Amino acid sequence: MPSGEYDPETVEAKWQERWVDEDLYAYPERAVDPDTVFSIDSPPPTVSGSLHWGHVYGFTLQDFVARFNRMRGDEVYFPFGYDDNGIASELLTEDELGIKHQDYERREFQKLCREVTAEYEGEFTEKMQNLGISIDWDQTYQTISPEVQRVSQLSFVDLYEKGRQYRQRAPAIWCPECETAISQVETEDDEQGSHFHDIEFGVADSEESFVISTTRPELLPACVAVFVHPDDDDNAHLVGQEAEVPLFGQRVPILEDERVDLETGTGLVMCCTFGDQTDIEWYQAHDLPLRVAIDESGTMTEEADEYAGLSADEAREAIVSDLDDAGALLDKRAITHTVNVHERCGTSVEFLVKDQWYIKLLDKREEYLEAGEQMDWYPEKMFTRYKNWIEGLQWDWAISRQRSSGIPFPVWYCEDCEHVVVADREDLPVDPLSDDPPVDACPECGHDEFAAEDDVFDTWATSSLTPLINGGWDWNPETEEMELDRPELYPFDMRPQGHDIISFWLFHTVVKCYEHTGEVPFDSVMINGMVLDENREKMSKSVGNVVSPDEVLEKFPVDAARYWAAGSAVGDDLPYQEKGLVAGEKLMRKLWNASKLVESLTEDAPAEFDHDDLKAIDRWLLASLDRELEFVTEKLENREFSKARDRLRSFFWHTFCDDYLEIAKQRVREGDDPSAAYTLQTAHKRFLTCFAPILAHVTEELWRDMYDEASVHDQSWPEPLGLDADVAAGETAMAVVGALRKYKSDNQLSMNAPVDLVQVYGDIHGFEEDVSGVMHIEDLELLDEEPEIESVVTGVDLDYSLVGPEYGAQVPDIEAALESDDYEVEDGVMHVAGVELDPEMFTIEESREYVGEGDMLEAGDAIVIVQHAD
Secondary structure (H helix, E strand, O other): OOOOOOOHHHHHHHHHHHHHHOOOOOOOOOOOOHHHEEEEOOOOOEOOOOOOHHHHHHHHHHHHHHHHHHHOOOEEEOOEEEEOOOHHHHHHHHHHHOOOHHHOOHHHHHHHHHHHHHHHHHHHHHHHHHOOOOOOOOOEEEOOOHHHHHHHHHHHHHHHHOOOEEEEEEEEEEEOOOOEEEOHHHEEEEEEEEEEEEEEEEEOOOOOEEEEEEOOHHHHHHEEEEEEOOOOOOOHHHOOOEEEOOOOOOEEEEEEOOOOOOOOOOOEEEEEOOOOHHHHHHHHHOOOOOOOOEOOOOEEOHHHHHHOOOEHHHHHHHHHHHHHHOOOEEEEEEEEEEEEEEOOOOOEOEEEEEEEEEEOOHHHHHHHHHHHHOOEEEOHHHHHHHHHHHHOOOOOEEOEEOOOOOOEOOEEEEOOOOOEEEOOHHHOOOOOOOOOOOOOOOOOOOOOOEEEOOOEEOHHHHHOOHHHHHHOEEEEOOOOEEEEOOHHHOOEEEEEEEHHHHHHHHHHHHHHHHHHHOOOOEEEEEEEOOEEOOOOOEOOOOOOOOOOHHHHHOOOOHHHHHHHHOOOOOOOOEEOOHHHHHHHHHHHHHHHHHHHHHHHHOOOOOOOOOHHHOOHHHHHHHHHHHHHHHHHHHHHHOOOHHHHHHHHHHHHHHHHHHHHHHHHHHHHHHHOOHHHHHHHHHHHHHHHHHHOOOOHHHHHHHHHHHOOOOOHHHOOOOOOOOOOOOHHHHHHHHHHHHHHHHHHHHOOOOOOOOEEEEEEEOOOOOOHHHHHHHHOEEEEEEOOOOOOEEEEEEEEEEOHHHHHHHHHHHHHHHHHHHHOOOEEEEOOEEEEOOEEEOHHHEEEEEEEEEOOOOEEEEEOOEEEEEEOOO
16 A cells, blocks of 8 residues: 655656566567557657757657557557767767867777767666656667668668769858758758948949949959849849959959849849859859859858958958958948858858769659658648748758768769769678778779768768668668568657757658658657747757756656646647646645545455446446546547646546545445445546556556556556446536535535535436535435525726726716716616716626525536525
8 A cells, every 4th residue: 555655756766767677668579460569750869968858858748659559559669769970979079078070080080979979878868767758778779870870871872773862063051160061951040140231343344333232242252243133224234244343353244133132232233152042043044153262161262362261250351341441342231131050050151062962852842742741740730841841942952961970971983984883782881981892993984993982971861761770671682672670660650759850850751761662651740849948938058048857857756747748739839837847746646645545445345346336426437537538538649648638637636536535435434335445446547547658657656556566557548438427417416515615615614514404406416415425414405496596786897998088077976976876777878977888888797696594605507505503
C-alpha cells in the first residue's frame, strides 16, 4: 500500500533505471507484422551544445504518443539519434577547444570533433533517460557513424545514377564567417540598420550623369552592368550606352530589364557579380562577365584595386569616404532593410561562383507538394508552411560544404578531362582523400591520375535520410536493388518535429525518401511549437532567458514537467510558466493520496462483479468514465494532448474524488458495500492507465505497488465497459451534492453535520439514497413543481458613454432617482428624473430569490431548498 507522502525524487530515479534495465521499451528483434507496428522517426538533436527545454518539450510530446500506442497493442519503434556530422558540431568543437578547423589536417580535426561530441552525446542520453522518455536505447545512431556514412553515400550514388544530382560551377550562397556554401533553407531574413548611398555615375563619352542608390558601395568594383526598367521613360535614352563606375573606372553597358524595382532608389540599378539573387538572374540572362570582388572569407580581392585585403565592412567605409572626397557621393541616409543571413551564425551571406553539387528540386515542386498532401498533419494548419516553402523555392539544393568535418562525397575527378568517377556501392563508406578510386584509368579518356573531391555533404543531406537509416536501407548485391532490412517500419507512422525546421528537415526528408523509394516517408506529421519564456518571447542565450532542464528538474518532478508539456495545442508555442508545473505537482499528490484511500477501501473488493447488480451511482460513475475515456482516446489519437489532459484531470479531481469517492467511502465503511468497492477499484485502475502516458512515474509506482508486478505501461489501454446508466440524473445528483458541500462549507458546518430537510427540484431519481447518505440528510424530498422564485432587482447599471453626452448635468439627478428606486420601465424605455433612457443606455441587474422557508441553492439545472435547524 502506498504509504507516507509521495517522494518523486526517489520514485522517478528508481523507475527510470528499471525501465532501461528491463528493456521495457525494446523493439522486438523477431519479424513484426506491419499492421501492429507504430514507428516514430524521432528527430536526432544537433550536437551543438547541451539539451535545452525545447528538446524536453518536443520529446515529451513524442513520448505521449509512444506510450499511448504501446498500450493500444502496437510494437512501438522509438529510436534516438545524435546529429553530429556538420557545421554545428564543428562550431561546438572550435568553441570548446578554442581552435579553427582551417589550422588542422582534416582527419585530425575530425578526431577532435568526435571526442567533443561524444561527451555531449553521453549527456544527451543521460538526460533523456532522466526525463523518462520511453526510447529504445538499443536503437540509437550517430549521423557520423560508418553505418550512417554508408547510407548517406548510397543516397548520393543512387540519386546520381537517377540523374537527380549534378555538379556545376555557378553562383552559390556563401557564408563568409563559416567559409562554406549553404543552401537556401539555411538562410533567414534579418532586419538590420544600413544606409542608402546616392552615387553619381558618369555616362561614357558624354557630360551626362545619373544617380544610383545602393546599400553596398563596396561592390562597385564588381559592377558589370546598369539596368533600367523598360517603362522608365525618364531614363530610356540611356539604354544602349555605357556607364563609368566611379573610383574604379570600368565601363559597363546600360541595359533594360523588367526586374528593376521602380519603387526603390532612383530606378536605375547596378548589377554586381554578385550582390543578390537578382544580380545572378541578370548575369545569366544577359551573359554578363564575372567580376569577383569579395572572396570566401569576406575579404576584398584584387578586383578592388587599392582596397584589396580589406574586409567588406572596412572597404565600404573607405570607398564611401573616397566617393565623398571625389564629389560622387551625393547623399547618405539611414534605413532599415531585410538582409539574408546564415541561420547558424547570423552573418550576412554573399554570392560566390563555386563548383558545387546540387540536388534537383525546382523541376518537381508539384510532386513534392502532392507528397505532402498525402500525409496527415497535426495540426492541419502546418501544411501551409510546407506549401509556402515549396512555392517560394528559387534554388536547387546545394549539398556541398567546404568544411573539415562531415561525410565525404564518394567522388574522384579525372585530372585530364574532369570526368566524374563515383565509388562502387560495395566499397562504401569511402573517403576519397585517403581511399583509391574504383578504377585504374578514366573510363572517358584513359588517363590514370585522379583528384579527390574534398567537400563534404551538407548536414541535412544525411539527416534527411533518418527513415531509411532506421529502416536499414542498403544495397543488395544479389538482387542489385536498394532494399529495407526492416520494411515494416516504412513508411513511418509519425514524423514529430518543430515548426521551425519544416523547410529544413521535413521537406528534405520528403525529397530524399520520395526519390529513393517512390513513396512518402510518413503517414503523419506532428508539428510542435517553440518553448517561450514567461513573457512569450523566444528563448535566447544572448537575451539570457533560456531555461535549462537541470534548472527546472531541481525544483519540480519530471511528471510535473510532463504535465506542463501537455498544456498547449500541438503546433502552438508554449510559454514556460511555473504555474503549469505547480498544477502538475498538485495533481500527482492528489492521485497519490486518492490512491491510498482507494486501497484502504478496496482490500476486500471482489475481482469480478455482475454489472447488472451494480447500484445506480456505481453504474453511473463507470458509464460516465466510459464517456470520458472515449473523449480522451479520441483526443490522444488526434494529438490534442491538452484537451485530453484537462478533461481527464477534471473528471478525476472533481467527479471522482470530490463527489463519488466521498459517497463510496461512506458506503464501504458503514455497509461493507461490494458494489462500491468494486467500482472504486475498477475506476481507479482505469484512471491509472489513462494518466500513464502523461504521469509516467507516479502511475508506475502506484500500479506496481497496488495491482501488478508488470508495468502499467505494458497494460492494455482501457476499452469502454458499455454500461447503460441514467447519466443526466447522475450528473444532477452530483451537482446537488456539490451545492450542499459548498453550503455546509459557507456556513461553517462539518460535512458530517445532519441536515433536517432538503427539497430538490430536478431529476435525481435512483440517486436519492446516495445524496442523502453522503450529505447526512434526514429527509430528502423530490419536488414535482419548481419552487416559488421571484426575480429581484439588485441594481441598475448606466452606460455613461451614452448617458453622459446625452444628459450631461442631469446625470446626478438620474443617479439619485435610481438609488431611491424612483423609476419605471415601459416597453423597454426607462422613465427617470424627467428623462427617457433608451434600452441600450442601461442594464437592470436581477437575482433569483426564494420566497419560502429555507435557503435556496442552484445546482446546475436543479434547485435545492435546505431547511436546517441551527
